[in-house]
Amino acid sequence: MPETKQRTLEELDYVFAVPTSRHISYQAKTFLPYWIRRYIFFRKTELVPLYNFDEVESVTVFEKGVGH
Numbered sequence: 001m002p003e004t005k006q007r008t009l010e011e012l013d014y015v016f017a018v019p020t021s022r023h024i025s026y027q028a029k030t031f032l033p034y035w036i037r038r039y040i041f042f043r044k045t046e047l048v049p050l051y052n053f054d055e056v057e058s059v060t061v062f063e064k065g066v067g068h
Contacts, residue, residue: 011053018050026050 004012030048037043 011051014053015051023050 004015007015030050034045034047037045
């Protein structure tokens with residue numbers, strides 16, 4: 001299940017537009033080998049993210065400058 005905590009509605013639409021099979025494939029082929037290299041073999045490696053939120057148009061309260 002994808003993480004949805006503190007996501008905007010636009011980001012949630014983007015997350016749930018990814019098919020479950022792609023999410024499972026990412027977990028098995030990308031995240032699991034990363035986790036094994038990082039925490040079992042103690043190698044510093046970069047994790048390629050599944051979601052690219054730079055493509056999502058979202059305006060949050062913090063981006064508007066309101067609040068603080």
